[in-house]
Amino acid sequence: MLLLGIGAPAARLARALDARLVDIGRDDARDAIAEAAPGVDLILFVACPDGTLRPRAFESLADEAWREGVDRPLELMLSTLHALSALYPADPPPMVFAGPSMALSGADGLALLGAVAEGQRALMKSAARQLGQRGFRFTWIAIDTLLFAPELEGAQLPSSQDPDPLATGGGADAGQLAALLSLLADPRAKGLIGQSLALDGGELMLP
Amino acid sequence: MSLLEGKVAFVTGAGGTGIGRGSSLALAAAGASVVVTARRIEAAQKTADAIAAEGGTALALALDVSDRVAVDAAVAAAVARFGRLDILIQNAVHGGSSMSQAVEEQTVALMREHGAVALDGAFYLARAAFPHLKASGAGRMVFFTSLRGIKGSGANPVYAAQKGAIRGLAKSLAREWGRHGITVNALAPASMSDATLVYFDAHPGVREMIEASVPMRRMGDGRADIGGVIVALCSPLCGYMTGQTLFVDGGGYTAL
Numbered sequence A: 001m002l003l004l005g006i007g008a009p010a011a012r013l014a015r016a017l018d019a020r021l022v023d024i025g026r027d028d029a030r031d032a033i034a035e036a037a038p039g040v041d042l043i044l045f046v047a048c049p050d051g052t053l054r055p056r057a058f059e060s061l062a063d064e065a066w067r068e069g070v071d072r073p074l075e076l077m078l079s080t081l082h083a084l085s086a087l088y089p090a091d092p093p094p095m096v097f098a099g100p101s102m103a104l105s106g107a108d109g110l111a112l113l114g115a116v117a118e119g120q121r122a123l124m125k126s127a128a129r130q131l132g133q134r135g136f137r138f139t140w141i142a143i144d145t146l147l148f149a150p151e152l153e154g155a156q157l158p159s160s161q162d163p164d165p166l167a168t169g170g171g172a173d174a175g176q177l178a179a180l181l182s183l184l185a186d187p188r189a190k191g192l193i194g195q196s197l198a199l200d201g202g203e204l205m206l207p
Numbered sequence B: 001m002s003l004l005e006g007k008v009a010f011v012t013g014a015g016g017t018g019i020g021r022g023s024s025l026a027l028a029a030a031g032a033s034v035v036v037t038a039r040r041i042e043a044a045q046k047t048a049d050a051i052a053a054e055g056g057t058a059l060a061l062a063l064d065v066s067d068r069v070a071v072d073a074a075v076a077a078a079v080a081r082f083g084r085l086d087i088l089i090q091n092a093v094h095g096g097s098s099m100s101q102a103v104e105e106q107t108v109a110l111m112r113e114h115g116a117v118a119l120d121g122a123f124y125l126a127r128a129a130f131p132h133l134k135a136s137g138a139g140r141m142v143f144f145t146s147l148r149g150i151k152g153s154g155a156n157p158v159y160a161a162q163k164g165a166i167r168g169l170a171k172s173l174a175r176e177w178g179r180h181g182i183t184v185n186a187l188a189p190a191s192m193s194d195a196t197l198v199y200f201d202a203h204p205g206v207r208e209m210i211e212a213s214v215p216m217r218r219m220g221d222g223r224a225d226i227g228g229v230i231v232a233l234c235s236p237l238c239g240y241m242t243g244q245t246l247f248v249d250g251g252g253y254t255a256l
Helices: A009-018 A030-036 A065-089 A110-136 A174-187 B017-029 B040-054 B068-082 B110-137 B157-180 B194-202 B206-213 B224-233
Strands: A002-006 A020-023 A043-047 A094-101 A138-143 A197-199 B009-013 B033-040 B057-062 B086-091 B140-146 B183-189 B243-247
Touching: A002 A009, A002 A030, A002 A065, A009 A020, A009 A043, A009 A174, A020 A030, A030 A065, A030 B224, A043 A065, A065 A110, A065 B157, A094 A110, A110 A138, A110 B157, A138 A174, A174 A197, B009 B017, B009 B068, B017 B033, B017 B040, B017 B086, B017 B224, B033 B040, B033 B068, B033 B086, B040 B057, B057 B068, B068 B110, B086 B110, B110 B140, B110 B157, B140 B157, B140 B224, B157 B183, B194 B206, B224 B243
Parallel strands: A002 A020, A002 A043, A043 A094, A094 A138, A138 A197, B009 B033, B009 B086, B033 B057, B086 B140, B140 B183, B183 B243
Antiparallel strands: none
């Protein structure tokens, strides 16, 4: 598995999943992706910069925090899509994009993270619609927020305020994520495209 | 008494013929004083004049929402003129945002150019308006998102991404600002506007295709259809609804 991304969640997930990590923020990211991609069974994309993981009042956000937390990661995702589109004229591996589950609901103090993850999710769907006919299969996993970013323990997450219990009694773990990624890597999952899957221990149960 | 009597609204992208103008007219007709902003002062003034002709109160301001200093100054000017700010409607988008393009053709420079209006502008406006919306005690913030930001777009991935990000921002702000009595919602319209006219001109037959797919069998009207919902959202009638995405699209999207 190849993991393309930036930020602490990308580095942590690469370690947990034993995936090779390519930093898409580096100047030669396109070359690095081309060098690392051959033969991989699945590509995972995670790009939530560290600055998005620090809860703070919206009105205290500086222009640069918005630029680095929202604008730039969206631009990096677009650049990565360009690189992948050029790299795979045919037979691309499945590609999974991921963000924290909190972005589906929003969270107090985490406007940057909510905005960038929802922007990336919408871009994933659009790319799926455009590139699907060339064999690209994109999906989104909304990963349990505390698995995605343990540093958000103590943040005002919707999950920590919800009186309803998690279906599984607890959050998701890395083993469950690895298992879900294995399922998505399987060609028999090719009918699943552009979808958002919540790996959150049965919290949101989306409508 | 009118629903929005004594309220002050600030509307971006309110020149032209679309939902910014329609929302401004509807808000004014409901009793709000409206700060009408557009990149060109002539366009803003035209909407303000139409409000005045109906007996309403409006102030026209030239505003490029991608300019943070200009946003801060415009919000300050609005408060200086009317003494308060209760309602912020963020409608401005880049003029080229309705054009269809393949994702491979959409450059980072284009994303940055469009994002300066759609994303950075929304950020600057929300940040500048917050203290005034908080002081209002019943502040209202409405972002215009798009169906494309929810189901993705086969026509314009950058637009979809930015509208998705706006929706994410709205959800978090709703959770953050609720304690101050501020509601934050996103509205996904299907309405005639300058942008849709450009799009329909560039894509013959698409209007008919869209209208055939909509249960109401027509595109929405900026004032009657979209403006009406804006007025309701900004009124005391909707003081307990926040963090939501509302589809005002004639029933075009019913998946949720």
